[in-house]
Amino acid sequence: xxxxxxxxxxxxxxxxxxxxxxxxxxxxxxxxxxxxxxxxxxxxxxxxxxxxxxxxxxxxxxxxxxxxxxxxxxxxxxxxxxxxxxxxxxxxxxxxxxxxxxxxxxxxxxxxxxxxxxxxxxxxxxxxxxxxxxxxxxxxxxx
Amino acid sequence: xxxxxxxxxxxxxxxxxxxxxxxxxxxxxxxxxxxxxxxxxxxxxxxxxxxxxxxxxxxxxxxxxxxxxxxxxxxxxxxxxxxxxxxxxxxxxxxxxxxxxxxxxxxxxxxxxxxxxxxxxxxxxxxxxxxxxxxxxxxxxxx
Numbered sequence: 001x002x003x004x005x006x007x008x009x010x011x012x013x014x015x016x017x018x019x020x021x022x023x024x025x026x027x028x029x030x031x032x033x034x035x036x037x038x039x040x041x042x043x044x045x046x047x048x049x050x051x052x053x054x055x056x057x058x059x060x061x062x063x064x065x066x067x068x069x070x071x072x073x074x075x076x077x078x079x080x081x082x083x084x085x086x087x088x089x090x091x092x093x094x095x096x097x098x099x100x101x102x103x104x105x106x107x108x109x110x111x112x113x114x115x116x117x118x119x120x121x122x123x124x125x126x127x128x129x130x131x132x133x134x135x136x137x138x139x140x141x142x143x
Numbered sequence: 144x145x146x147x148x149x150x151x152x153x154x155x156x157x158x159x160x161x162x163x164x165x166x167x168x169x170x171x172x173x174x175x176x177x178x179x180x181x182x183x184x185x186x187x188x189x190x191x192x193x194x195x196x197x198x199x200x201x202x203x204x205x206x207x208x209x210x211x212x213x214x215x216x217x218x219x220x221x222x223x224x225x226x227x228x229x230x231x232x233x234x235x236x237x238x239x240x241x242x243x244x245x246x247x248x249x250x251x252x253x254x255x256x257x258x259x260x261x262x263x264x265x266x267x268x269x270x271x272x273x274x275x276x277x278x279x280x281x282x283x284x285x286x
Binding site: 015048077078089091128 | 147163164184218228
């Protein structure tokens with residue numbers, strides 16, 4: 001196996017790992033015996049997807065000499081009501097801010113991440129419904 | 144959608160989010176224009192799984208009045224060589240340390256997480272090969 005993450009129990013519901021040299025604590029919330037010393041584990045699935053595709057898009061755009069003033073990626077997700085409670089639907093919103101952003105290049109960067117580069121969405125797409133949209137200066141763009 | 148994570152671009156390959164009140168920075172490594180100000184996004188998939196199942200197991204064991212001296216969960220993963228490079232295989236190693244740990248209860252806690260409670264493995268299992276093992280004081284236990 002070529003990658004591994006080891007998570008060690010500290011106390012109560014608190015666990016710690018080191019990832020690429022950075023200490024990360026995760027913890028449960030107070031309702032289930034945690035103390036919120038770190039984030040919950042499940043939303044890290046969403047952060048992983050957001051980060052993977054955001055890095056693809058910003059680096060592809062940079063190669064195309066496009067630098068948006070603002071860029072964020074929001075991953076919205078729905079969970080099942082039944083155990084095991086899991087995300088069964090995710091929607092990715094790519095939001096760009098800036099003047100004279102070339103729409104074709106922005107769309108191309110998003111599509112390249114979704115279809116060719118993002119290894120996180122490649123896994124999730126096999127298991128759940130995964131959709132996306134692009135917004136430029138707050139306005140939704142038809143893809 | 145009932146959960147969302149918003150990741151904002153800071154500069155270069157650096158992005159930031161707030162998760163359950165905790166700021167998290169992610170970044171790429173130097174080879175691809177990053178500065179390693181935070182972890183890579185893809186291994187967060189592994190951390191999410193490790194944390195989800197580790198919290199299940201420790202809380203189920205606590206209800207059974209079992210408190211291991213040490214407990215960690217390692218998620219090992221293999222990636223494809225081809226784009227999109229993604230994890231196609233994961234193996235979860237549950238390691239417990241302590242004296243007189245009741246094997247049946249330890250196995251039961253792990254199985255309950257895998258089959259009933261862990262919402263992260265529920266998604267991954269639909270997409271990739273997911274296996275696990277239990278170690279007690281360093282020795283692998285046949286499940």
